[in-house]
Amino acid sequence: MQSETAETGASDHAPLISTRLLLVAAGLVLLLALASLAISYAGRIYGERLSLGGHSESREIVTITIGRDRLALPANAIRFEQQRIGGPAEQVDLYLLWPEMTGYEQGLRRRFDDLSQEQSLIFLQISQSTMSRDMSGRVDPIYAHLLSSTAERGPGGLSMRRFEPGTGYDGEALLTASHADGDDYAVRCLLPADAAQVTDGDCQRDIHVGEDLTVLYRFSSRMLGDWAAIDQAVRSYVSTRATPLPNETSHKMRPNPSTKGSS
DSSP states (O other): OHHHHHHHHHHHHSOSSOHHHHHHHHHHHHHHHHHHHHHHHHHHHHHHHHHHTTOOOOOOEEEEEETTEEEEEEGGGBSOGGGOSOEEBSEEEEEEETTTOOOOOGGGHHHHHOGGGGGGEEEEEEEEOOSSSOTGGGTTTTGGGGBOSOOEEOGGGOEEEEBOTTSSOTTEEEEEEEOTTSOEEEEEEEOOSSGGGOOTTOEEEEEEETTTEEEEEEEOGGGGGGHHHHHHHHHHHHHTTEEEOOTTOOOOOBOOSOOOOOO
C-alpha cells in the first residue's frame, strides 16, 4: 500500500511535458521560423527580378570579346540576361534610350516597357563582320538593281525608293542621303500605310566599327527625322567602348541566345 502511494505521489509531481518534447517543439518552431525567413527572402529576390522583367540596373562593366575587338559595356545596356557575362562571344545585343544613349533605369522603366514609349529606344546588335561592305556600301552593287526607279521625298531630307515586289524586300523602302562630311547614308525601313502600325524597330541599318565589328541597329521610323544624329551617336557609342586585340590573341566564341542577320 505504501509502495502504491509513493508511486502515485511521484507521478503527481512528474512534469506534464517532458524536457525532450520541449526541445523537439522548440526545434520545430525554429525550423519554421527559418523556413519563413527563407521564403520571405526568396520571394523578395524573385519579386525584384520579376519586377525588372529581365532588365538590369547594374552599371558594372562587362568585357566581351568579339572577333578582333574587346568591348567594355555597362550591364544595364545589354538587352539579354544571358549575355551579361564577360568573355568571348559571337554577338551582343544592346538597347539604349534615345537621345540619352543610356541603358535601363528603374525610374525610366516605362520607356523600356510601355509600347507607346518604345519609339525612344534604339536596339543594337554587335557581331563580327561577315561582309566587306556595310549597308551604305551595298546600295550601288546590290540594292540599286532591286529598287523602283521612282524616287520619293522621305522624312528628314532623305530620298526614298521602294523595293520592287518579289525581290525579298517586299513592303520595304531604302532611304538614302549624304552626311555633312560627304559619306553616304542608307537605311532600310518597313513603312506601314497606317501610322498606328509603326513599330519600335521598323528601320534598320548596319555600319562597320572598330577593327572588325558590324553594328546592326534598329529604331522606329518615327525617329527618321533624327537619322544623322542617331547614326553618329551609335557609331560613337560603340567605337569609344571598343579596343583592338593584339594580333596574336585568339578567342573561342560562345554561342549567343539571339541571332539576326542583315543583308
